[in-house]
Amino acid sequence: MDYRMPLYIQIQDIIIKKIEERIFLPGEMIPSERKMAETYGVNRMTVKRAIEKLVEEGYLVRKPGSGTYVAKWDNKKIDYDDALQGSNVGITAMLKTIGVELTNRVLGSGEICGSRYLNYQLGLEKDKTVFGLHRVRLGDGALFAVEYTYLPKHYFEDVEKMDFGKVSLYDYMDAKGHLPVHFTIRLTICDASAKVAGHLQVERGTTVYMLEYQGADKDYNIVEYTKSYMNPAFAEYRYNAGDA
Amino acid sequence: MKLLNKDEFLANELKFYFMQENLKEGDKLPSERELAEEYGVQRVTVRSAYQILEEEGIVENRTRSGHYMGHGRIRTDLCQIQSFREKAKSLGMDSENKLLAFELVEVDKGLSKKIKLPIGTVLNKITRIRKVRREEEMFPVAIEYAYIPEAMAEKLMKYDLEERSLFQILSQEYGRVPKREEQVVEIVYADEFEARTLQVDQRTTLVMKEGITYDDKGNILQFLHTVMKKDWVVFEQGNDRIRQKMEEVAHGL
Numbered sequence: 055m056d057y058r059m060p061l062y063i064q065i066q067d068i069i070i071k072k073i074e075e076r077i078f079l080p081g082e083m084i085p086s087e088r089k090m091a092e093t094y095g096v097n098r099m100t101v102k103r104a105i106e107k108l109v110e111e112g113y114l115v116r117k118p119g120s121g122t123y124v125a126k127w128d129n130k131k132i133d134y135d136d137a138l139q140g141s142n143v144g145i146t147a148m149l150k151t152i153g154v155e156l157t158n159r160v161l162g163s164g165e166i167c168g169s170r171y172l173n174y175q176l177g178l179e180k181d182k183t184v185f186g187l188h189r190v191r192l193g194d195g196a197l198f199a200v201e202y203t204y205l206p207k208h209y210f211e212d213v214e215k216m217d218f219g220k221v222s223l224y225d226y227m228d229a230k231g232h233l234p235v236h237f238t239i240r241l242t243i244c245d246a247s248a249k250v251a252g253h254l255q256v257e258r259g260t261t262v263y264m265l266e267y268q269g270a271d272k273d274y275n276i277v278e279y280t281k282s283y284m285n286p287a288f289a290e291y292r293y294n295a296g297d298a
Numbered sequence: 299m300k301l302l303n304k305d306e307f308l309a310n311e312l313k314f315y316f317m318q319e320n321l322k323e324g325d326k327l328p329s330e331r332e333l334a335e336e337y338g339v340q341r342v343t344v345r346s347a348y349q350i351l352e353e354e355g356i357v358e359n360r361t362r363s364g365h366y367m368g369h370g371r372i373r374t375d376l377c378q379i380q381s382f383r384e385k386a387k388s389l390g391m392d393s394e395n396k397l398l399a400f401e402l403v404e405v406d407k408g409l410s411k412k413i414k415l416p417i418g419t420v421l422n423k424i425t426r427i428r429k430v431r432r433e434e435e436m437f438p439v440a441i442e443y444a445y446i447p448e449a450m451a452e453k454l455m456k457y458d459l460e461e462r463s464l465f466q467i468l469s470q471e472y473g474r475v476p477k478r479e480e481q482v483v484e485i486v487y488a489d490e491f492e493a494r495t496l497q498v499d500q501r502t503t504l505v506m507k508e509g510i511t512y513d514d515k516g517n518i519l520q521f522l523h524t525v526m527k528k529d530w531v532v533f534e535q536g537n538d539r540i541r542q543k544m545e546e547v548a549h550g551l
Contacts, residue, residue: 162301163301164300164301166301166302169302169307169310169311170311170314170551171310171311171313171314172310173547173551174314174317174544174547174548174551175544177540177543177544177546177547178547179547179550179551180547180550180551186301186302188301236537236539236540237535237537238534238535238536238537238540238541239376239533239534239535240532240533240534240535241376241483241532241533241534242354242355242371242528242531242532242533243485243503243505243528243531244353244354244355244528244529245353245355246353247349247350247353249303249306259353261485261503261528263485264354268537268540270537270539270540270543274539274540274543275543276540276543276544286484286485290482290483290484291482291483291484291533292480292481292482292483293376293377293480293481293483293533294478294479294480294481295375295376295377295378295379295478295479295481296377296378296379296477296478296479297378297379297475297476297477297478
C-alpha cells in the first residue's frame with residue numbers, strides 16, 4: 055500500500071488485512087469508528103467512509119445500536135457438524151429440521167485448576183490450567199444442546215476476551231493455529247441430571263444423548279475436550295463403518 | 299460464579315479415580331463419609347456427585363449398602379464392522395445368541411424405504427435376543443431384527459444362527475463379505491414385545507440402531523434393526539495417538 059493513497063482506502067486495507075489474517079474473526083465486533091480514528095490519527099468521517107465501503111462489499115455488517123461486526127460468510131454452517139464431518143469422523147449429529155441456524159449462548163466460562171479428570175482428558179500435566187466454556191446451542195429458538203468445552207489455557211492465552219456467543223470457537227482455535235482435526239468420540243445415552251435438564255428445558259431424567267469428544271490439532275496436541283448433551287427431540291446420529 | 303459446582307467437580311474426579319484404580323463391575327466404592335473427609339466437602343456434595351454418576355450409568359446405588367461400580371458397556375466401533383459376539387468379547391463377557399423367530403417376509407412399503415429394495419422382494423427375517431452373562435444368569439441386553447434378501451443367501455435356515463454370526467455365515471457360505479455399513483442411532487420407547495423380552499417396563503427408553511450393510515459389490519446384504527438397553531451401549535471412535543498423550547500424563551496427576 056502506497057502512503058500517498060487516500061486515507062480511507064488505507065483504512066479499508068487495514069481492516070481487510072485484519073480480517074484475512076484472522077485478527078478480526080467472523081462475528082466479532084471491530085473497534086468503534088472513534089477508536090480507529092484515534093488510533094490512526096484520522097478524521098472520524100474518513101473511518102466512517104472506509105467502513106461504509108466494506109459494509110457494501112459484504113466484509114462488515116452494521117448492527118444498529120450495537121456496533122460493526124465482521125460478516126459471517128456462511129451463517130448456516132454448524133461448526134460442530136462441520137468439524138466432525140470434515141475430518142472424516144464417522145459420526146454426525148443431525149438437526150432433524152434441516153436448514154436451521156444454530157446460535158450459541160454462553161452460560162459461563164473461566165479457568166479450572168486442579169481437576170485431575172480434565173487435565174487427563176486434555177493430556178495436561180498437573181500444573182497446567184484448563185479453560186472451560188459452557189454453552190447452550192439453539193436452533194430456531196429451540197434448545198438443541200448444552201455443551202461443556204474445555205481447552206488447554208496455554209494455547210489460548212486471550213480466550214477470556216472472546217465472546218463465543220458471536221464468534222465461532224473453531225474459527226478462534228483456527229486463528230490460534232490449534233484447530234482440532236483429529237478426534238476421539240464417545241456416544242452414550244443417559245438420563246439428564248437436574249442441571250442438564252434445566253438447560254435443555256426438559257424434565258429431569260429425560261433420556262438424552264451424551265457425546266464426548268476430544269480434538270487434537272495437526273501436531274496431535276489435544277486442544278479440546280467437549281461433553282455435549284443433546285435433546286433427542288432434535289438430534290439423531292448417523293455413522294458409516296467399514297470392514298477391518 | 300464458579301464454572302463447575304463442587305458436586306460436578308467431584309463427579310469428574312471420581313471418574314478419574316475409578317479409572318486409576320482400575321475398578322471393575324461390583325467393586326465397592328468409598329462411602330460418602332470417607333469421600334467427604336478426603337475431599338473436604340459436605341456429605342451432601344458427595345451424595346450429589348454420586349447421583350450424577352448414577353445418571354450417567356457409571357455407578358450403582360444399592361439401598362442401605364452403598365455405592366458400587368456399575369457394569370461395562372458393549373462397545374460399537376463407529377468405523378469398523380463387528381459382530382455382536384466380538385463386541386461382547388472385547389468387554390470380557392460371555393454372550394449368548396437366542397433365535398426367537400425365522401420367517402420369510404416380503405418387503406412392504408414401510409420397509410422398502412428403509413432397505414432400499416422394491417416391495418415384494420423376499421427377505422429372511424431373523425429375530426434374535428442378545429444376552430450377556432452376569433454372575434450366574436444370562437441377561438438380555440438387545441433384540442436384533444435382521445433382514446437378509448433371499449437372493450443373497452438362499453436356504454439360510456439350514457445354518458446354525460445361534461452359534462455362528464450372520465456375517466460369518468454370509469462370508470464363509472455365500473462368499474458375500476460385509477464391506478460397508480450406514481447406521482443411524484435414535485432413542486425409542488420399547489413396544490410390548492420388546493419390553494417383555496428385555497424385562498423392562500414399556501415406558502423405558504431404548505437405543506435403536508438401524509442400518510444397511512453392503513458387500514464389496516454394493517449389494518444390500520442386510521438391513522439390521524436393533525433395540526438395546528441404553529446403559530449397555532457405547533458408540534466409540536478411538537485415536538491411539540490421543541490415547542497415548544493422555545497416558546503420558548496420567549501418572550503425574
